[in-house]
Amino acid sequence: MDSAYRRSLHGAREGLHEVLEHDGGSVDPARVGEDLWALARLVDGNAVLARTLADPSREGSERAAITERLLSGKIGDGALHAAKATVSQRWSGVTDLATALERVSVEAQLVHAQRAGRLDQVEDELFRFSRIVESTPDLQSALGDRRAPVAAKRSLVERLLSVKAAPETVTLAAQAAVGVRGARVERTLVAYLEQAAELQDQVTAVVTTAIPLRPEQEESLRSTLSRQYGRTVHTNVVIDPDVVGGIRVEIGDEVIDGTVSHRLDQARRLMAG
Template sequence: MSLASREALASARESLDALADNTSVDAAKLAADLTAVTALLDREVSLRRVLTDPAQSGEAKAELVTRLLAGQVGGECADLVAGMVRSRWSNSRDLVDAIEELASGADLVAAERAGDLDDVEDELFRFGRIVTSNPELRAALTDKVADRSAKAALLRELLGGRANPVTERLVVRLVTAPRGRSLEGGLTALSKLAADRRDRMVAEVVSAVPLNEQQKQRLGDALAKLYGRRVHLNLDVDPEVLGGIQVRIGDEIVSGTIADRLAEAGRRMAG
């Protein structure tokens, strides 16, 4: 996104946070309404162009949104989208992407209120690992010609009763309406959004054996001190690391595994 769209998105996130502070707002319904608006603007290219046309006044665009959405979505959703179209967007796609992000954010608010946000973060990570390790499942979920309802049914069979309802909704939306993203990229974005909900970074940690609670606490504290933010640990076990741990935060890798030290020693000997 360009600067204008980033500023507009930041303002929209603040508006969502304000709604999140109001416990009378049904966050799950807001998420569903925002998802419906995303689908509408994905279909109606000319409408989203009008709503991001810099030649039109913000108030005129807000009034148009209010009229179009009246009776179709809740008042909170209509007000939120009306506020968004008052802002300046660099292109129409940025507006739709932002509304979709707010839909996911609203679902994460629902999980946070229920005390389930940590579970949702962990389930998104674990589902990503399952997809990565199962090529047949990935192929079924990313098949561009497969029916959306069939994909949704498959996911509900896999996740229903086993995962938090918020996790299920997020994954079903991503798979049935990827909007140009890869499955892995979409899951990573959702994990980051969940972490940002608590102002934390996400660290993918691979160790040779499972870490105990004391080790996880020490690692989390060390990373928080290093990065100046709380860090959520997504844990995975891989015996091939031969001891130690490997930590990935974004594009940065902090490695302390025996395998890496052996490889480095080999490189030095070869040099």
């Protein structure tokens, strides 16, 4: 993410949070997120509209005014304010604008989950769903088929997710399946998880182990990692019997591999050398 895009996205997010914090937080973040997602899809699918709203030759205020003329009465007032704040930023092209609208729509859904006290649940459920998608080629194909109707993809996601899944999980998983810019669902889910961690000022660790960790073991690992990284660490645990024993921890590009399988591989390489 380059610095110019980052600055513009920061301005878009500020516009969103102005809406969500206005009047004591009375605006429904989920409704705002749904409206912004619909706009992201519209911009992604309408080249003329996209070029107009991302046109760098127009002032940001002019693009915001065009947005108001086009959308007033068609989406909620809160979403309209956030949309105007987003299009008024400077974007390098229509792809960046569609991406930014998607990101602010996702952030609104995550804020809704956070206010309801279930953001950690949403993170865990989205992570588990992403693992299912990654390990199931037929599911990847079904969700990645851009010719499939949006309603059909949402219905498939709803059937796959537990009836106990948070509503925001279902919404975000369905959004990832439908996608904008032709992005693969697996990569989109990873981006959503990164947003959830950022919203809570956390980093996420993927922990791979042969058997489930006991609650006290997982808490001890989180505490140790949080002290090491100076930030709260959220753990997503993957069970993989092939690691035999020990654990592997992945945080961003950093990998701490203490598994038995890794040590055996190292020993085999040494013996082969």
